[in-house]
Amino acid sequence: MDLLFIFEWLDTSFLADMSKAYGGVFAVVQMVHLVSLALLGGAVLITDLRLLGLVLRDVPSEVVTSNMDRWFSLALIIMAVSGVFMSSAVAIKLYYNEMFWAKMIGLSVGALFVYFIKRPLLAHPHETINVWALRSLAISSIVIWFTVAASGRWIGFS
Amino acid sequence: MLNEWLLNFARWLDSFAWSTAIHESFYLYAWIESTHVLAIMVFLGMLFIIDLRILGFAFAQVPAARIAERLDKPMMIGFAVMVTTGLLLFFAIPVRSIQSIWFRIKVVLLIGAGINAFLFRNKMKEVRRDGGEEVEPSKRLRLGAGTSLFLWMGVVMTGRAIAYDWFDCHKDLSYAMYWVAGCVDEMALVE
Numbered sequence: 001m002d003l004l005f006i007f008e009w010l011d012t013s014f015l016a017d018m019s020k021a022y023g024g025v026f027a028v029v030q031m032v033h034l035v036s037l038a039l040l041g042g043a044v045l046i047t048d049l050r051l052l053g054l055v056l057r058d059v060p061s062e063v064v065t066s067n068m069d070r071w072f073s074l075a076l077i078i079m080a081v082s083g084v085f086m087s088s089a090v091a092i093k094l095y096y097n098e099m100f101w102a103k104m105i106g107l108s109v110g111a112l113f114v115y116f117i118k119r120p121l122l123a124h125p126h127e128t129i130n131v132w133a134l135r136s137l138a139i140s141s142i143v144i145w146f147t148v149a150a151s152g153r154w155i156g157f158s
Numbered sequence: 159m160l161n162e163w164l165l166n167f168a169r170w171l172d173s174f175a176w177s178t179a180i181h182e183s184f185y186l187y188a189w190i191e192s193t194h195v196l197a198i199m200v201f202l203g204m205l206f207i208i209d210l211r212i213l214g215f216a217f218a219q220v221p222a223a224r225i226a227e228r229l230d231k232p233m234m235i236g237f238a239v240m241v242t243t244g245l246l247l248f249f250a251i252p253v254r255s256i257q258s259i260w261f262r263i264k265v266v267l268l269i270g271a272g273i274n275a276f277l278f279r280n281k282m283k284e285v286r287r288d289g290g291e292e293v294e295p296s297k298r299l300r301l302g303a304g305t306s307l308f309l310w311m312g313v314v315m316t317g318r319a320i321a322y323d324w325f326d327c328h329k330d331l332s333y334a335m336y337w338v339a340g341c342v343d344e345m346a347l348v349e
Contacts, residue, residue, distance in 0.1 A: 027322055031315040034198075038314065041196075042203020049232065056228045059220050067217050071207070146196055153195050157188045 004095055010084075011091040019089035026089055033082040037149060040075035043068040044145045048138035051126075061126045061134075069119065076111070099151055099158040106148040113144060161340040168256035171249055180250035187250060194243035200236030202310055204229045212295045212303035222295045223286050259325045259339045264316040271309040278302040 010016060019026045049055040050064040087094055094100045118137055121129065171177055180186055210216040211225045248255050255261045281302065285293055295303070325331060327341035336345045 023322070023324075027319060028315075031318050034195075034318055035202075035311050035314055037195075038199055038202035039206050040203070041199025042205075042207045045200060045203055045232065046207055046229065055232060056225070058224070058228075059217075063217070063219060067220075068207075071210070071216065146199070149196060149199055150192050153192045154188065157184070 007091040007095040010088050013088060015085055015088035016091065019085055026086065029082045029085050033079055033086060036075045036078040036082065037152075039071060040079060040145065041149065043072035043075060044141060047072075048141045051134045051138035062122075065122050065126075072114070094155070097155060097158055099154045103148060103151040103155060106144060106151055110144045110148055113140065161337070161342050161345075164256050164340055165253070165342050168252035171252040174249075177249055177252065180246065187247075190243050190246050190250070194240060194247060197236050197240035197243060198314065201233055201240050202236075202314065204233035204236060205306065205310060208233070209303040209307045213300055213307075214295075221293075222299075223282060223293070226282055227286075254326070255320065257327050257340050258320050259335070260316045260319040260322070262338070262340070264313055264320070267309050267312045267316060271306065271313060274302060274305050274309060278306060 019029075046055065047065055047068045050057075050059070050061050056064055118141060121133070121137065126134065180190065207216055208226050208229055211220070211222050217225050248261075278299070281296075281299055285296075285299070323329070325335060325339055327336070327339060327344050331339070331341070331344075333345065333348050336348065
């Protein structure tokens, strides 16, 4: 399915008018995006390093997971909203950018992974889950989210 | 005087073949910058959670001192990578960086964040020694955590702003702005 029409709509939207006309606003949104990325990184790493048994070993992993989940979701929402705004400034260019699509695929895989695999699985008592399943979950999560972050940075280089 | 010295230092760094090599190598520069961003995720991510715990917004059921102590090592690993890649990025483009207002504000904020972190760590050690890790953070510690959040967000934001050329030396700026940015040649022209 060709998604060009979405980018064409975004390119002529109110968001695009604002992001193109006010460089300062675009820059501030970009900064907020980066700060949210750091928060997302912290939430992902603390959860996954705990599942791997590398940090906070004297805190139950259920406590770590439940505390980090809401910060992860908050960071993801801020990043999504700021990301749409940033995309509006160069919507058509992004449509033809391979790295942008790599990031979008990574982001979709990451969101599906978190909300349909990781969280439902971790809703069970962690001691009842196979230790290798927990480790695979943690390593996959770190790889997915760091790939999303790196590919996001490479949009600017490509 | 300070501006001249800083500019000469940047020009000296710029004279190294490696400086040009990093700057002109598309993949090397891009990978160093990507690693810098990933290290920010590690360092700042850990720091945010520690500060949010001190402020009472995360891990309310776990002692603050325990969270700060257990996350210290991964945070410092992220910090080491972030500083190393940051220095390499500066080494790759020293003259423009030293004449960037954003870079200068970033360095001032970094110094402030460093002093705050030093005081914060000492205070945390005191808390652990005097009352054990169960003690809830004092008002002073919470103030330190809030200051840390504010300063590090400022560091990230000004770091990102370095890419923008709004106040670069080639722009038509006031003498005061040239002085703040360290545009030594432009200041001489105005004089």
